[in-house]
Amino acid sequence: MAESNIIKIPILGKESIIVGNNITAYIAKDVVSSIKASTYCIITDENVAMHHLEKLENLLTKEANALGRRVLSYTIPAGELQKCRDTKAEIEDYLLLNKCTRDTCILALGGGVIGDLSGYVAATFMRGCTVIQIPTTLLSMVDSSIGGKTAIDVPGGKNIIGAFHQPARIFIDPQYLRTLPLRQFRNGMGEVIKTAAFWSPEDFSLLENNVEKILAFARNESEDGADIVQKIIQGAANTKAYVVTHDEKEGGLRGVLNFGHTIGHAIEAILAPAMYHGECISMGMVYEAEVARSMGLLKDAAIGRLSRCIQAYGLPVSINDPLVDENTHGKQKEITVDRLMEIMKLDKKNRGTQKRIVIISEIGKLYEEKPTNVDDEVIINALSPALKVTPVPETQKEKFSLNVPGSKSISNRALILASLAQGKCKLKGLLLSDDTQVMLDALKYLGIKYFWEDNGDSLVIEGSNGKLQVPTDEIYLGNAGTASRFLTSVCTLISENGPKTVLTGNARMKERPIGPLVEALNANGCDIQFLGKNKSLPISIAHNGTKLQGGKIQLAASVSSQYVSSILMSAPYAQNPVTLELVGDNVVSQPYIDMTIAMMKHFGIEVTREPNTNIYHIPAASYTNPETYIIEADATSATYPLAFAAITGSTVTVENIGNESLQGDSEFATKVLQQMGCTVSQTAHTTTVQGPVRGQLKSIKIDMETMTDAFLTATVLAAVANGETEITGISNQRVKECNRIEAMITELAKFGVKASELEDGIKITGTSIASLKVPVDGVKCYDDHRIAMSFSILSLIVPGQVLIKEKRCVEKTWPSWWDTLHNVLKVKLDGYDTLPDEMKKLAKEVKEEPKQFNDASLIIIGMRGAGKTYMGQYAAKILGRKFVDMDWYFEQELKTTIKEFIPSKGWEQFRIEEVKLLKKIIAENPTGLVISCGGGIVETEDGRDVLKQYASQGIVLHLTREIKDIVAYLSKDETRPSFAEDITTVWERRKNWFQECSTHEFYVYKGNKNVEDEEYWSEVDSDYKRFIEFICANPSSDETKFPGNVHIPPASSYFLSLTYADLNEAIPILEKASEGSDALELRVDLLASQEKEFIRQQVSILRRYSSLPIIYTVRTDGQGGRFPPAEIDRMFELLEYGLKWGCEYVDVEVDVIGKGKEHRIELTENLVNRKGNSKIIASYHDCSGTALWDPHTNASINTNTTKISNGPKRLLRMRDKYMELLPYGDIIKLIGFAHKLQDNFTLYTFVKEIVPSLGLQYKPVIAMNMGPLGQISRALNGFFTPVTHPILPFKAAPGQLSIQEINKIRSSIGLISPKKYYLFGSPIAYSQSPTIHNTGFEVLGLPHKYELSESEEWTHVKKVVEDGIKDGSFGGASVTIPHKQNVIEHGIVQRVTDAAKAIGAVNTLIVENDEEGNPIVAGDNTDYLGIKRCIENRINKVRKSDDKFIGVVVGAGGTARAACYSLTQLGVDKLLIWNRTTSKAEELAKIFGGEVIQNLGDCLKTESDANVVYAIVGTVPAAAQVNMNFTEFFDSGKKGVIVEMAYKPRRTPLLNAAVAAKDSHWETTEGVDVLIEQGLEQFIRWTGRIPPSQAISEQVYNRYSE
Ligand SMILES: NC(=O)c1ccc[n+]([C@@H]2O[C@H](COP(=O)([O-])OP(=O)(O)OC[C@H]3O[C@@H](n4cnc5c(N)ncnc54)[C@H](O)[C@@H]3O)[C@@H](O)[C@H]2O)c1
């Protein structure tokens, strides 16, 4: 290694910072020769060790051993969590164990964590030993390794325990960065940019101009950037060393290093660790620069450069930056201005109502050499997303003058002209936008020199007089259209020989046309080639020693006037005078061509146009640079300060626009303001307006076609003019940032001003100032800068403060508008944080009307005969939409029938028309339809394209059933021309097409039924209903639950792993085995076959025989399953089926970190992106048993290996795995291994403490340990614990427990405390309730008890409840006669649910917590739910889709009330009540909105409709039924459900009459069924668990029959 490479930087008087590429050998030599030590101990982390430890250690050992000294190394896990006391102690113990003494030299090899930690160890070890810093991250190279600050983090705060301990040497080798992850590199760039921004304009330019090179080096793609990276590191390190030297212990100067940090740290406090330090201070810099701007100390141009540079390195510039959302998953929404200010207040450097902020006054320059005290108000204003405008007092009649930001078009032209001209030119008022920045960078490549003057206000260009150089590299133009057009011609002026010039841009630029310009130039002898597919960029321009010929040039100018301007501006430097002829119909934007010609004239070249033609003559000559060229203001922007004068009655002069303006909008002053009563005076380059006395503006009628963008300004003035104003010629404003005409009308109305739309304009009725209103909710800006600025003008005279939301939208054209309004025009503005209010409102809006289904149209495809029409209509009914059959639509639209069409026009034509119509119907009905397509729609590529396109955002459902059944069905159908081919052949051809065009697939599972069976379709119907409801559900409609009703934790939940090779075998035991579970897991890898058809059938079985959600898992060998891990494509194909079949959960093994994972990442991302409503369980199973739950445990101690420097062995940590899974999963599943019991508690700590401490978005975690010692972790895991059941033939995993076993463990270790439940009432001896609940408790292994507590005294009830609440043993109670009202009246319950209120009785007591977390008792009523569930469970068996639904209640007592309530909850079309005592029936009818009937037969009289389904609820005791007449009604052949509430005897006269009726169509349920159902509801409310209903009913029926 040549030492010439090495640069030394002095710090604190010594040259101890050493910078160079590839200097490891040098480090070893230098350390050993200059630092005398008995032991050199390298401390590093695992990531760094893997790449860099061995080399350093070997070289160092060689040098040290030669002198009889020794080398040790110690590796700790990576990450900020290691910067803690534990790890410090661990390192100290290691040093002591190895007998290290005071003359030990510690080498900190790593990032800031290693540097800070090892530095602090060195500071205190033996009262201080030598430390050497070898930083390996960019951040540590330029920041943390320099300055001697060392520290650790403790629970009380970061970096608050530590010491100053200067390193003896700091070795900086950029080569280390080549292994650093890119995001870490960018992170360090934050500090690099920061340093340049406050200290060095040169370094800043270096950063601006070498983005690609630097990033290519960081990505390890190219070595080219090594030098430049070294340079930028030196620059930053130098600055830090200088600052530290002049202020070692933070007196004043050192504070300037904190540029961007005051606000940046506050943001970091909320967003870390998801966002890195360098990212947070990047945002901080922009905000702090805005603070400087609002203090009038910094120019827009500087802020523009700063944020563009930050963005170029992939760093965020505001909390709304997409990068922030991506990494924090929405956490940035928690940031409010108040919260940021609160955090800043805690910073010890800040005092009182001021904060210390480093102010820069231009790029690379400090305002003062220490942080400046800034008032809170100023910071709040800068940070706030919105602001309030205070009106200007009428007495204020000052004179103001100001400059307005320059015009973009003029800026771009001026840059070209000044660069081509002779001599120097100072451009004043240049607009610095992305476009002009790109242009400036490009001009530099062509050899143009320029520099900034006047504090960044002026740009001085040294003109080239047309002598340009061949660029050394390709020129990247981003999306800057103007630059690309102008520069294409400019490049043809290069007369040197050399390699071709390449102009390129971003993806969008590569689509924008440039063909006509290139063709015109090539026709003139140039050699320009298109390098891409399109006639657009990239292009190459050849240089063969001659420049543009000139002479006659023909150009088609109908696309862009920029082509014309491009040739015009370059033409004077062609070899011969140019005659430019524009051909084609119409020339666009003549005003822009005129602008170019006028500017050329200013630079000394006169263009002549042949009268009445499009032929221009340009002489061959040179431009001459004027000494100064003032870029004219953007004329539309200028209207705002002028309108300020008009509306407030003051005088304003705009200094950079006048009557020689080149822009149409410049006539605003004379054509609009003057007419409205202002006094206007203009010079060539200035405009002054004086407004009339307030309230004296006059209305006008004006055509603003030549200045459309200024109509908004005119409109707000018209709002307070006397009379009606009409503005026309502005219809293009309907399609700007928003529909501006509509937006103005809406917002004006908030001020109490009337306005309306004209065909091509707007009419405004002027209002007196006195009657203006303050908009209640503030002004909405529609993200449109012009709306924001216009309304800020109107706000100036409103009686009160006006809130302008979204203040940042002005950044598009005038970023400092608000500062100008405040600082120059003296308007008081107050920052306002709308965020919290808005968010609250938003949340409320979402809650108020939860929509069950999304309404995007659903498309159904599939073979003819698959059931598309039937299922389509059914889907339409479920979703509440319209159904359209494409065949019907075809016949409607083409006014023919398919039977006629095919023979005359043929199948091919039919397909063409069909696809056309599909496109049409989708375009016209993006929502609200269910569309069923013909089977052949997939036959053409066009058809498939339309479907695939739709599938990319909507649902395309493929309906399919056994091809045999289709054949059988179709042989009967004669309505359509039959297939010429065999149906099976057709299916074989189409099946893959159906597959690739659909997002979902529904398979008509016939189970053990035949197509002819009556129940065939009714069973399919309910499977299908569940499927459709799931895939179309609006995910937002219930935030506390996942689809499938699984509670998002903390509630405990389980899933049953089914390990069958064929689930047909499981059908008989499925219900019992799944008792207590919340979902069923289908282990696809364990199935007998992994063929699609087989798996599909298995999914269908689960859906048919259980209502539980399905977890679809393909577990690989190596993660505890059987699927071959190498078949990754096949695995993802299977997983995709899981999504297609609407499985509620799909388990995905995520493995995306490390080399060579690109394909896997792509597959995982694709899968996750198309998950729809399914939830992804991102899983990782550590079968090797090596992953660690504890981020602190050091394996090098555990496993007795003192180092891990040999080979790339890495410790696997669950924390890292968790972070790896997080972006992909809705649920994270981590399975480890327990080597000792302790490992289960580390796991528990991991879930309860480590995961929350990461501060990332919360996601439910399933975490468990395998192995015999891991069993207890199954009891510790709360959410979705996989379980087995005793009746299953085998377990899914060794050690797997049943729910009963888990709950027993939980109770024995105190995780569940036993509760007592009671039945209050009398008489109750024969109650079935104890059987119901105690069976439930026992089956689930819960330690609770349900007892009878018989008494007629309410005081007894009160005492039992209150005592039980006090000692925590009361779990809940059932309540029956005579206490159903007592508990309300005597205050035993503190809350009554809506249902219990409506029914007027309580039957269930539940323990809840009040707002402070104290237990209270709530009274609920589950009787009605028992009734409701009994009806729901049975009605579908008899109900046809369009039946009228009528509820009948027999009786009018307390139970009847519950019955009425259930029926209304079920949404009956009509409610009838029959009671012997009519008056009581009438009472109920009044409450629930029903009709009274005299006997059951009356039902028939009140209903003429034939299609009726009844739900009859009987609530009178069997004994009282004896004299009732039921037969007339039941013999009439009606159908429905009967729910009997009486349960002695089991079969009452009512039930008997229904069953005995002729032609009976009645589903009946007995009293005991209702009792069980309501008991189950109680159980759910008390335990939060799903009860084992089958076991419970069995027990109850057993007892009942005894
Ligand atoms: N003392 C100071 O003046 C000062 C100043 C700023 C920051 N800090 C501290 O610095 C710490 C942050 O430093 P950091 O950003 O360097 O974090 P870091 O040390 O955690 O390193 C970041 C990551 O990059 C890995 N890594 C480091 N070098 C690598 C390389 N060459 N190749 C591959 N991977 C590599 C690390 O293992 C780690 O995972 C914080 O604790 C902060 O408080 C201290």
Ligand SMILES: [Zn+2]
């Ligand atoms: Zn910092």
